[in-house]
Amino acid sequence: MKPIALNLDAYSHKKAIVQKLRSMGMPTPKTEHYRYFGIKPILERDYTFLPPEPGAIEPGDHLEIVDGRVAQAPKGLYIEHLPQVRVDDSHYDQIYYISHLLAPATIQIEIEEDMELPITHKFTQNGAFIPYRIKFLVHEGVKFKIKEEMVVVSEGSLYFYGYDIQIAPKGEVRLVSNRVTNIEDFALFGSHSIEVGKEATFTLFTFDLGNAKTIHNYHTILHERASHEANHVIFAKRQARLGNTFHIEHRGKEATTTQRSRNILKDRGRGIFDGLLIVKNPAKFASITQSSKTILLNDGAYMVSKPQMEIYTEYITQASHGSTTGHLDEEALFYLRQRGIALEEAKEMLVLSFLEEIFTRLGDEELRREFIAIYEERQ
Amino acid sequence: MKKIMEIKDLHASINNKEILKGIDLDLYEGKVHAIMGPNGAGKSTLSKTIVGHPDVEVTQGEILYKGKNIIDMEPEERALEGIFMAFQHPVEIPGVNNAYFLRTALNAKRKHLGLPPLNAAEFLRLLKAKLKELGMKEEMIHRSLNEGFSGGEKKLNEILQMEILEPDFVILDEIDSGLDIDALKRVSDAVNKMRDGKRTFMIITHYRKILDYIEPDFVHILKDGKVLKTGGIELVDALEREGYKVFGES
Ligand SMILES: Nc1ncnc2c1ncn2[C@@H]1O[C@H](COP(=O)(O)OP(=O)(O)OP(=O)(O)O)[C@@H](O)[C@H]1O
Ligand SMILES: [Mg+2]
Numbered sequence: 284m285k286p287i288a289l290n291l292d293a294y295s296h297k298k299a300i301v302q303k304l305r306s307m308g309m310p311t312p313k314t315e316h317y318r319y320f321g322i323k324p325i326l327e328r329d330y331t332f333l334p335p336e337p338g339a340i341e342p343g344d345h346l347e348i349v350d351g352r353v354a355q356a357p358k359g360l361y362i363e364h365l366p367q368v369r370v371d372d373s374h375y376d377q378i379y380y381i382s383h384l385l386a387p388a389t390i391q392i393e394i395e396e397d398m399e400l401p402i403t404h405k406f407t408q409n410g411a412f413i414p415y416r417i418k419f420l421v422h423e424g425v426k427f428k429i430k431e432e433m434v435v436v437s438e439g440s441l442y443f444y445g446y447d448i449q450i451a452p453k454g455e456v457r458l459v460s461n462r463v464t465n466i467e468d469f470a471l472f473g474s475h476s477i478e479v480g481k482e483a484t485f486t487l488f489t490f491d492l493g494n495a496k497t498i499h500n501y502h503t504i505l506h507e508r509a510s511h512e513a514n515h516v517i518f519a520k521r522q523a524r525l526g527n528t529f530h531i532e533h534r535g536k537e538a539t540t541t542q543r544s545r546n547i548l549k550d551r552g553r554g555i556f557d558g559l560l561i562v563k564n565p566a567k568f569a570s571i572t573q574s575s576k577t578i579l580l581n582d583g584a585y586m587v588s589k590p591q592m593e594i595y596t597e598y599i600t601q602a603s604h605g606s607t608t609g610h611l612d613e614e615a616l617f618y619l620r621q622r623g624i625a626l627e628e629a630k631e632m633l634v635l636s637f638l639e640e641i642f643t644r645l646g647d648e649e650l651r652r653e654f655i656a657i658y659e660e661r662q
Numbered sequence: 663m664k665k666i667m668e669i670k671d672l673h674a675s676i677n678n679k680e681i682l683k684g685i686d687l688d689l690y691e692g693k694v695h696a697i698m699g700p701n702g703a704g705k706s707t708l709s710k711t712i713v714g715h716p717d718v719e720v721t722q723g724e725i726l727y728k729g730k731n732i733i734d735m736e737p738e739e740r741a742l743e744g745i746f747m748a749f750q751h752p753v754e755i756p757g758v759n760n761a762y763f764l765r766t767a768l769n770a771k772r773k774h775l776g777l778p779p780l781n782a783a784e785f786l787r788l789l790k791a792k793l794k795e796l797g798m799k800e801e802m803i804h805r806s807l808n809e810g811f812s813g814g815e816k817k818l819n820e821i822l823q824m825e826i827l828e829p830d831f832v833i834l835d836e837i838d839s840g841l842d843i844d845a846l847k848r849v850s851d852a853v854n855k856m857r858d859g860k861r862t863f864m865i866i867t868h869y870r871k872i873l874d875y876i877e878p879d880f881v882h883i884l885k886d887g888k889v890l891k892t893g894g895i896e897l898v899d900a901l902e903r904e905g906y907k908v909f910g911e912s
Contacts, residue, residue, distance in 0.1 A: 622764075
């Protein structure tokens with residue numbers, strides 16, 4: 284099956300989604316958020332379509348999803364498989380709707396009390412096209428932490444996945460995504476929709492490392508006094524294209540958004556940080572910050588950094604915006620080398636110092652060590 | 663007297679502009695060499711050439727260190743062979759912890775010498791003793807490298823690194839500028855304590871004061887990319903009286 288040749292007529296039972304897709308059209312190389320990703324060869328390829336069917340779930344200490352199917356879950360986690368769920372009716376990404384259309388069922392989990400949930404996604408099929416969706420309903424005032432990891436052993440495959448997260452008022456969701464890929468011929472589209480209720484918070488950390496083609500599209504809606512922090516680290520090498528795009532909408536007043544992207548690009552690697560932070564008219568007194576910083580380790584690497592703001596209200600509490608791209612600081616590098624530290628190690632020290640701010644915010648020593656190990660391995 | 667370094671007919675350029683125009687200079691093991699000269703004479707360029715700064719291109723001549731030409735050696739190899747430079751303008755490196763940096767540097771050196779690495783606790787003990795001697799605040803080692811340090815604090819931090827790394831050949835590029843009177847005394851004490859008859863110092867300065875504390879064995883006057891004169895402390899006296907014109911043109 285070629286994703287580009289999707290026959291919408293076959294999905295008449297999901298009428299709303301089909302209608303939405305008809306009006307949006309299929310994504311093309313001209314679609315704004317895919318402009319720098321090279322979507323065409325990925326969608327035109329012929330894959331074996333393997334929609335995941337729910338099966339037996341083993342008890343375990345984490346949620347494990349293998350090729351879109353829940354294989355393992357902690358006891359007490361109430362998992363439903365719903366053929367139809369309510370979808371975000373204003374997502375900017377076609378693939379959000381396509382994944383909802385093609386996934387036979389959405390994995391839905393209600394979070395009724397504070398919890399931490401480690402999730403492992405395993406991608407094991409070769410030459411496959413697999414769509415799946417996960418939905419979390421986080422109840423009022425509940426603190427929910429997700430630590431997501433990816434294991435990729437699949438080649439020549441395309442996966443569509445994504446989270447729909449609804450955070451009720453005063454809920455707190457923290458999602459840490461450790462997305463390591465080391466297979467060049469592997470494509471992953473994450474298309475996410477997060478609705479952050481009144482006075483709720485959504486904190487996101489993403490670490491994209493490797494040499495595959497992955498893109499994550501976030502539509503985040505903030506209601507009154509909601510707050511959102513998004514921290515992205517990209518380390519792309521060889522022919523990798525690793526990207527995050529977003530539409531963050533302030534719909535309620537006094538909401539806060541802080542975005543940081545720290546990008547390290549090597550070889551012919553490409554990073555993408557592209558999107559819109561939109562403050563709607565009634566959403567007065569917003570505080571919004573966007574910052575993207577990039578280090579190019581060599582010529583030939585390329586960063587697309589296009590964070591933008593659209594503000595439709597006169598009253599803004601705070602807005603700041605910055606994007607820089609450069610090489611490693613030569614003087615700093617020399618200083619370290621003059622003290623006997625080898626060139627590669629000196630570079631690594633500077634790269635890690637560049638990420639220090641994000642690691643400090645993350646406050647997870649284990650993840651930092653993991654990252655360093657991966658970084659060293661990936662050199 | 664044994665030569666630790668011989669600089670022969672050294673020509674070097676920065677951005678295709680010749681700055682060093684034929685330097686000949688012998689530096690002796692265990693001695694203190696003071697280098698003086700007007701602004702722009704090429705003193706810092708000479709130091710940068712010795713430590714292998716990538717901006718400097720050597721176009722002619724050689725630098726023999728412990729009998730070996732080091733011109734083609736990487737900066738870190740030269741450092742591991744015992745050459746240390748205290749920078750005229752130490753770099754601020756946000757996000758690199760000072761103590762972590764210094765331990766990495768020390769362990770690189772220990773590895774080079776075939777010694778086992780020091781762990782964090784052992785290292786901290788060593789560090790604390792040195793900090794106290796230098797009159798540095800302990801919190802400075804837990805901060806980012808040189809970030810937000812005052813001018814004098816940066817200089818003290820260079821000396822701290824020198825003490826920890828115990829190099830054989832030390833270049834101090836205007837270590838005295840920006841230091842208050844007490845700090846200058848402590849830095850001088852630290853240097854004097856490290857004068858063990860083997861370690862060589864090259865002290866670049868504009869002022870006599872530091873040379874009252876650290877008595878040089880030789881004084882060299884550098885001007886317009888060449889060594890104009892070599893002598894003893896009497897050269898400094900002449901300089902203080904009459905300025906650089908006393909040495910005439912090269
Ligand atoms: N990166 C550079 N690009 C161009 N010219 C340079 C560069 N670095 C040094 N120079 C020039 O080389 C000459 C020598 O500079 P250098 O820093 O070695 O002098 P100095 O003797 O250390 O002076 P000071 O006493 O002021 O420190 C100066 O004319 C300076 O402008
Ligand atoms: Mg100088």
